[in-house]
Amino acid sequence: MDNVLIVSNTSATLGIVSDLLKSQTFARIVATQNGSESRRALINDDFELVIIDTPLPDEYGDDFALHAAESTSAGIILITKTETLYDMNEAVEDAGVFVLPKPISPDFFLQAVKLLYASRKRVLKLQDENKTLQNKLQEIRIVDRAKCVLIQYLNMTEMQAHRYIEKQAMDLRQSRAITAENILKTYDNNAGSAW
Secondary structure (H helix, E strand, O other), X not given: OOEEEEEOOOHHHHHHHHHHHHOOOOOEEEEEOOHHHHHHHHHHOOOXXXXXXXXXXXXXXXXXXXXXXXXXXXXEEEEEEHHHHHHHHHHHHHHOOEEEEEOOOHHHHHHHHHHHHHHHHHHHHHHHHHHHHHHHHHHHHHHHHHHHHHHHHHOOOHHHHXXXXXXXXXXXXXXXHHHHHHHHHHHHHHHHHHO
């Protein structure tokens, strides 16, 4: 586990939460006492976990939770009074913020931290898989465009164009996408000069 930002205006809560988190494997724990200071901390550092103990002196804390959810990939826990639990949950749940009631037992708190951390890792893994698939889709598109250019300008069949791109990529020790981009540049320039 990595960096944690704890936001609370009471030093007692800061101390309790810090002590509980020290039993975990976090690299660094940063404590702030209001929304403004916390926003600056988000600009200066990357956090994997943000814990907000409401209310804060300059805002309640839900706006900061939403800001943190929009501007970071951190897991966010918002701790609020039982009376405001449902309102806070409704305000921030679409942003993926976990809302916990006060008072909170240490075991329940640590379990929530572990659950949030595990779900965050899962989301990040899915984002990486999505990015990989997007890159593959982009490569397929560019290779298909290059095949069409080869078919059009060199009268190749689709199979010949495919083999040509594969062989060029292997011979030049580059990706199929780079080979396809080079083909497109070559023939797009030729097509432009013919007009």
